[in-house]
Amino acid sequence: MDDKICLICGDGAIGKNFGSVSCESCKAFFRRNAAKREEYVCLYIKKCKIGLNTRKFCRTCRLEKCFDVGMKEDWILNDEQREERRLKIEAKRLKRNKNADKCEDKLETKHMSNESADENNNLKIDVLNTEINDWTTGPQSMDHEVLATDTSNSIDSLGSGYESALIPVVRPVLVINNNFNASEHQFFSELLSAISQLHLNVDPVAIHELKTFEEYRHSMLPKMESDFKVMVNVCKSLHTFRSVCDSDRMALFKPGTREALMLHAFGHFYDHGNQCWNINMDDGTVYVLKLDVLKQMPGNTYSVAKRLLYNIAHIMDSDHYIIQLVLIPILLFNPERPNLTHKDLV
Structure with a gap:
């Protein structure tokens, strides 16, 4: 295959995948996104040029080109x-x-x-x-306590939130092993099922660009409330999280949820080609937030966000669920959170 090129982006091909000659990146992209054909929306009436340097710019046009060159969804295992x-x-x-x-x-x-x-x-x-x-x-219900206090505070403190999302978690380095035992298999099955709640399946009905940070704050309040409720359900779905005592659940949930949702938004909604977020709302509205709007925020939020986006771009191109499957558990089960009673059990 040394003389073959990918029919989608023009990169060097590794072989015939799902019925068409493609590179490793387009093979992985099609496997992750083939079933989501109806979910994606092109902002440029499906006329984006897909090449080696532009393949990440528009998921809609890249996926359509995959189908056009003969890739078959039913070949995906x-x-x-x-x-x-x-x-x-x-x-x-x-x-x-x-x-x-x-x-x-x-x-x-x-x-x-x-x-x-x-x-x-x-x-x-x-x-x-x-x-x-x-x-x-109970008296310490997550839904009421978190939604009553943390939703507005999280939006007000987005500037410091970007910095906190970059704080490293000290963990021992483990050898990667794809042979999970029964408990590990159960945990990842629960996690996969839980994080699927974060992905909306709503047909877009309108597109609106948010031009100021104040407009973003106002528009995102319903989204933040909805996402916090989803994260409550995500945590309830995890037996490992339910096994933690009540006080430690709250200590882990509040900061972990804020950072997990931030990383989810960074990886799932961001369009690297147009340098903007396309944020899908429950009512079908798509809010477009350009990266430059973050320059209106205090401190070095813009530079930190830009660096984080660059760092996770390569991860997201490899596997769409890596951020959710790897980083969400790390952020939720961080033993360095303050006010933990049983750090050794986290």
């Missing part, structure tokens, strides 16, 4: 199919080495662990429902 294929490949390799029994044991263990996890969840469902009800209706 889901997680279960990919895992099944991986195990089959491993089984063949082990069979060649006369170790096929080892692979069969792994498959059997995988199914047994899933069945065991399901039985364990059924036994604990009453207890977990009680915990959720106590959390949402």
Whole structure:
């Protein structure tokens, strides 16, 4: 494939992916976004030129070009199919080495662990429902306390918020391993299901550009309230978060949610080509906020935001869910948060 080029962007191709010759970047892009064809909106009537240097500018036109050159959505494997294929490949390799029994044991263990996890969840469902009800209706209810105080404060302190989102979390370095045990598999399954609530599936009905920071503040209040409620549900969906005591939940939730939503907005709504955010609202309105508007904010918010956008651009091009799957848990379960009672358990 040395003499082949990607039919979408013109970069060097790695082979034929989903029915068309493409590079690694366009292959990953199509796999992540093929099912979202109806969600994306081009601001330039679908006439964007897609090339090596412009492929990140418009997701709509890039996706349309993927389909135009022959990529097929039904060729994309889901997680279960990919895992099944991986195990089959491993089984063949082990069979060649006369170790096929080892692979069969792994498959059997995988199914047994899933069945065991399901039985364990059924036994604990009453207890977990009680915990959720106590959390949402008790005197320290997250919905009321957070939405009553933190929504407006978060918007008023966006300048310092950008800085706080860059504070490093001290954690031991782990060796990457794609063979999860039952509890890890359950956690990531819960997280994937939970963060899907952050992605709206609303057809756009109007586009409005926000030209001042004051206009942004006023327009984003409903969005902030809605997103805070979503994050409450995200946290409720995570068994690991529910296992933390009430006081530590609040200590983790408040700062962690602000930073997690900020990073979600940075990675999901930002258009690098036009240097603006296209923010989808619940009512179908799309607010366009240009990066230059941040120059109206106090301090060095603009320069910090620009640097953060540059740093996460490469991550988002590799995998759309990396920020949610990796950074949201890190931000929520930060043992360095103040007022934590049981830091060793976080």
